[in-house]
Amino acid sequence: MTAADAVAIEVDGAPSASTAEEERTRIIKRRVANARDVLTRDVTQLPRDPLTACGQSSLGFRDLSFSIRSKELGEKLILAPSSGAYKAGSMVAIMGPSGCGKTTLLDMLAGKKTTKYSGEVFLNGTKRDHLYSRVTSYVPHNEIVPAYWTVSEAVEFNHRLRVDAVDMSPECRKLLVEEILNFFGLLSVKNQLIGDERTRGISSGQKRRVTLARGFVGGSQVVFADEPTSGLSATDAELCIRSVAAASRTQGTTFVVVIHQPRMEVAALFDHLTLITSNPGRVVYNGAFADANKYFSDLGCAPPKGGNATDYFMDVITPDVPGSKSETFAKAYLERQAPVVERDVGDMIAAGGKSALEILHDVAAIRGKLFKTHKVRDTPCSVPFQTQVSTLMMRRLTLTARDKSHLRLRVMMSILQGLVIGVAFLDIGNKLPAQQVSFLFMMLQMGAVANMIVMPEMIAQRMVFKFETSDAMYETSAAVLVDSVVQFALTVLGNFVTVVIMYSLSGLSWSMFGTLYFWSFMSLMVMTNYFKVVAAVAPTPSQAFQVAMPGLMLFILFNNFFVSRATVPIFMIWALYVSPMAWAIEQIITGIYPENPTLVELYDYDYSDTHTVAAFFVLLFEMVLFQIFSLVCLRYLNNIKR
Numbered sequence: 001m002t003a004a005d006a007v008a009i010e011v012d013g014a015p016s017a018s019t020a021e022e023e024r025t026r027i028i029k030r031r032v033a034n035a036r037d038v039l040t041r042d043v044t045q046l047p048r049d050p051l052t053a054c055g056q057s058s059l060g061f062r063d064l065s066f067s068i069r070s071k072e073l074g075e076k077l078i079l080a081p082s083s084g085a086y087k088a089g090s091m092v093a094i095m096g097p098s099g100c101g102k103t104t105l106l107d108m109l110a111g112k113k114t115t116k117y118s119g120e121v122f123l124n125g126t127k128r129d130h131l132y133s134r135v136t137s138y139v140p141h142n143e144i145v146p147a148y149w150t151v152s153e154a155v156e157f158n159h160r161l162r163v164d165a166v167d168m169s170p171e172c173r174k175l176l177v178e179e180i181l182n183f184f185g186l187l188s189v190k191n192q193l194i195g196d197e198r199t200r201g202i203s204s205g206q207k208r209r210v211t212l213a214r215g216f217v218g219g220s221q222v223v224f225a226d227e228p229t230s231g232l233s234a235t236d237a238e239l240c241i242r243s244v245a246a247a248s249r250t251q252g253t254t255f256v257v258v259i260h261q262p263r264m265e266v267a268a269l270f271d272h273l274t275l276i277t278s279n280p281g282r283v284v285y286n287g288a289f290a291d292a293n294k295y296f297s298d299l300g301c302a303p304p305k306g307g308n309a310t311d312y313f314m315d316v317i318t319p320d321v322p323g324s325k326s327e328t329f330a331k332a333y334l335e336r337q338a339p340v341v342e343r344d345v346g347d348m349i350a351a352g353g354k355s356a357l358e359i360l361h362d363v364a365a366i367r368g369k370l371f372k373t374h375k376v377r378d379t380p381c382s383v384p385f386q387t388q389v390s391t392l393m394m395r396r397l398t399l400t401a402r403d404k405s406h407l408r409l410r411v412m413m414s415i416l417q418g419l420v421i422g423v424a425f426l427d428i429g430n431k432l433p434a435q436q437v438s439f440l441f442m443m444l445q446m447g448a449v450a451n452m453i454v455m456p457e458m459i460a461q462r463m464v465f466k467f468e469t470s471d472a473m474y475e476t477s478a479a480v481l482v483d484s485v486v487q488f489a490l491t492v493l494g495n496f497v498t499v500v501i502m503y504s505l506s507g508l509s510w511s512m513f514g515t516l517y518f519w520s521f522m523s524l525m526v527m528t529n530y531f532k533v534v535a536a537v538a539p540t541p542s543q544a545f546q547v548a549m550p551g552l553m554l555f556i557l558f559n560n561f562f563v564s565r566a567t568v569p570i571f572m573i574w575a576l577y578v579s580p581m582a583w584a585i586e587q588i589i590t591g592i593y594p595e596n597p598t599l600v601e602l603y604d605y606d607y608s609d610t611h612t613v614a615a616f617f618v619l620l621f622e623m624v625l626f627q628i629f630s631l632v633c634l635r636y637l638n639n640i641k642r
């Protein structure tokens with residue numbers, strides 16, 4: 001049955017829909033309803049879905065090998081050259097003892113290994129290219145999913161960034177997401193928060209299914225998953241893999257997973273097994289899961305009847321356990337299976353197949369039956385920049401608004417800071433201008449110091465960016481843009497509240513407020529962007545405070561008040577021209593007080609208009625410079641190391 005037939009069958013006998021959009025929505029609704037009991041069926045017998053199945057890709061690899069170098073041990077082989085051929089739409093389990101190189105192999109296959117390795121990977125017999133991460137998905141072992149997202153929002157986020165639709169109606173999108181939620185047994189919790197240690201959310205088994213559903217929702221050709229079932233009960237683990245099998249069979253997706261101790265029912269869901277032994281990592285079996293029993297029996301290690309064969313395989317191939325035959329099996333593999341595998345890989349390459357771009361065209365044609373799609377783009381990200389920004393912005397605003405305790409804390413801190421400083425400088429407006437300078441300084445400093453608290457938050461978000469950008473969901477610049485806009489709004493709002501409270505208590509004339517606020521705002525923006533650079537550079541939140549200190553001290557000390565042009569050691573004069581606070585304080589004072597001989601004598605302030613213009617452009621330049629630095633650092637530093 002072709003996809004077009006499927007549409008025709010669904011449409012026949014239904015009341016005529018007034019528009020194509022309604023008609024499509026009705027089809028999807030019926031599909032969702034029909035698929036409600038999908039997990040109670042025999043998932044191995046589920047047919048490929050002619051209307052939505054996008055999967056058509058085999059995965060081949062040749063001589064993938066990884067070694068590490070250390071001063072003490074020299075070169076150490078982690079995984080000996082390994083090859084393999086996984087058929088399109090197959091469920092592949094990679095198993096082996098701890099440290100044998102399973103994750104290493106998975107990362108190399110997924111294109112995620114950041115350390116140098118050798119060997120080649122082929123999608124459909126074609127060497128992987130710049131679109132590889134767009135047609136594959138990687139589900140890491142410990143994916144960080146924001147706590148205040150609901151289950152359906154988390155899955156829909158991936159759908160929006162992976163499925164390039166033109167004006168898809170919200171209802172149609174919701175239904176397509178529900179279809180995937182259904183496969184993963186998540187429909188009943190679709191509106192629940194994911195949660196974390198502080199917020200009660202869904203169970204850990206459900207969390208794992210959410211991360212897997214996110215991997216499958218975009219119609220990837222191959223989904224890689226690293227130990228998605230570890231730490232789960234046997235029942236939960238089975239539910240996870242049954243869900244994957246249901247999605248994989250109907251979508252034609254190739255699924256490659258590192259898995260520990262699958263129970264028999266789970267093992268039966270896999271088509272292919274790659275078994276690796278350790279010290280060093282070497283493949284000992286690489287073929288059909290169903291043939292593994294015979295292979296082991298032929299080598300004199302028949303699994304005991306009635307027991308879990310995979311447990312037995314692991315016992316046999318793990319070195320240093322009683323009865324281990326790891327060396328025998330490693331040798332036997334090279335003699336018996338390796339030539340067959342090499343031939344299969346060779347055949348796969350010789351047969352060739354569609355490139356990632358051609359596959360994307362096919363996928364667009366399939367999707368075109370359910371909704372209108374954009375012209376296929378030859379870029380690593382699936383959707384245009386504006387869609388990336390709007391999707392990220394929607395998530396950011398939703399999460400910010402939901403984290404009420406964080407918002408409350410920010411507002412309370414802004415009010416408290418304003419009150420504490422306001423009371424300390426109560427009625428300072430009626431004292432001498434020279435005495436008021438310390439109040440102005442405090443106003444600037446509070447904005448800067450209070451803003452340091454955003455660094456840990458930025459670092460936590462950085463990790464989410466890193467995972468998501470490494471999966472080519474969006475560009476770093478889209479994330480930085482969204483983050484900057486939201487941080488800007490929150491920072492400006494919080495600072496405004498503090499400044500207004502302080503100012504109200506100071507007794508200073510409101511006619512000065514405009515000048516004062518403008519320059520304190522400029523200084524605040526430079527400082528905020530400086531902290532952004534620190535948050536992009538520092539490995540951890542606690543190190544961020546240490547990294548921020550030298551710059552912060554420089555800006556605070558050389559502020560044209562503690563140290564001014566009248567007192568600075570001449571070799572440090574440059575610091576006054578770098579510190580945003582020095583420019584801001586000088587501009588505030590020269591702007592709100594007429595030329596004052598005492599101030600000029602004490603601090604050597606420059607009252608000329610050209611100095612004001614210079615101040616504006618220096619602060620603007622620093623603001624932009626730090627913003628660019630933060631973008632570059634976020635892109636190139638603190639990447640996930642694999």
Ligand SMILES: Nc1ncnc2c1ncn2[C@@H]1O[C@H](COP(=O)(O)OP(=O)(O)OP(=O)(O)O)[C@@H](O)[C@H]1O
Nearest residue numbers: 068078096097098099100101102103104105115642
């Ligand atoms: N980039 C790297 N730098 C240094 N060592 C590495 C690197 N990548 C992997 N290793 C080492 O290679 C070995 C195999 O790691 P890998 O994570 O692949 O094992 P594994 O089979 O998945 O183990 P487990 O089942 O315990 O997760 C480990 O000793 C690991 O420390």
